[in-house]
Amino acid sequence: MKVLVGSRNPVKLEATKEAFSTYFDVVDVVGIGVNSKVSNQPIEDETFLGARNRALALSRINEGQNLKAEFFVGIEGGICKLFGRWFTFGVMCIVDDAGRVGYGTSPFFELPLDITEQLLAGTELGVVMDHLIGEENTKEKQGAVGYFTKGVMDRRRYYVAGLTVALIPFLNKELYFGV
Numbered sequence: 355m356k357v358l359v360g361s362r363n364p365v366k367l368e369a370t371k372e373a374f375s376t377y378f379d380v381v382d383v384v385g386i387g388v389n390s391k392v393s394n395q396p397i398e399d400e401t402f403l404g405a406r407n408r409a410l411a412l413s414r415i416n417e418g419q420n421l422k423a424e425f426f427v428g429i430e431g432g433i434c435k436l437f438g439r440w441f442t443f444g445v446m447c448i449v450d451d452a453g454r455v456g457y458g459t460s461p462f463f464e465l466p467l468d469i470t471e472q473l474l475a476g477t478e479l480g481v482v483m484d485h486l487i488g489e490e491n492t493k494e495k496q497g498a499v500g501y502f503t504k505g506v507m508d509r510r511r512y513y514v515a516g517l518t519v520a521l522i523p524f525l526n527k528e529l530y531f532g533v
Contacts, residue, residue: 355381356423358416360388360408363494366429369510373517374425377525384423388412390430394478401432402457405447413449424451425524429513433465433473440470442479442498444513446520454531458520460512463502 355378359370362385374381388411390396390404408428416423428447433440444460465473472482480493487501497509523530 355379355425356421357381357383357425357427358412358421358423359383359385359427359429360390360412361385361429362387365494365497365509366513369429369513369517370427372510373514373521376518377521384421386412386415388415388428390428392430393476395473395476396430396432397474398432398434401430401434401443401445402447404428404430404432405445405457406449406455409447409449409455413451413453416451425449427517427520429516431479433470433479434462436462440465440467440473442473444516446513446516448517448520448524450524454523454527456520456523456530458516458518458522460499460516461507463499 357370357374359367367383367385371381371383388408391407392400392404396404405428409426412426426449431444433442441462442465443462446458448456469482479498483492483498484490499512500508527533
């Protein structure tokens with residue numbers, strides 16, 4: 355089975371391979387950079403839109419280049435306000451070769467106010483975390499979740515959870531798609 359992921363980030367590719375390999379025997383994951391067509395730091399529903407835009411762009415590339423992929427995965431990180439507090443989360447949108455769509459999210463975790471203010475001003479969480487931690491490209495390593503959980507959960511595990519639940523409709527097609 356071939357799965358296209360709308361990113362070249364190794365963490366997203368590894369997470370996708372792990373989630374899909376739980377249910378399917380041989381999984382070939384290919385990363386292709388595509389534009390989310392949303393803000394650098396998505397807020398609220400824009401996060402879902404960005405993930406969907408990535409997955410649908412991959413579907414079009416697959417069709418145009420005859421890549422023979424069966425699934426297309428868009429992953430987008432964003433923030434949202436719930437219960438008067440700001441949280442960060444990842445949205446996973448999976449589209450199959452029949453055009454059916456499934457969504458999942460990573461766990462949500464609360465952000466400190468000073469970080470939230472920078473994100474609301476348009477700075478991407480990865481940039482804020484690089485500055486806070488004093489490292490480069492943390493989004494391809496532990497990510498914010500790794501930093502805030504003191505290494506207990508890294509970004510790959512964080513994404514695997516969201517991808518696993520995004521696969522639910524495809525694992526239960528009769529309930530979700532009437533197939």
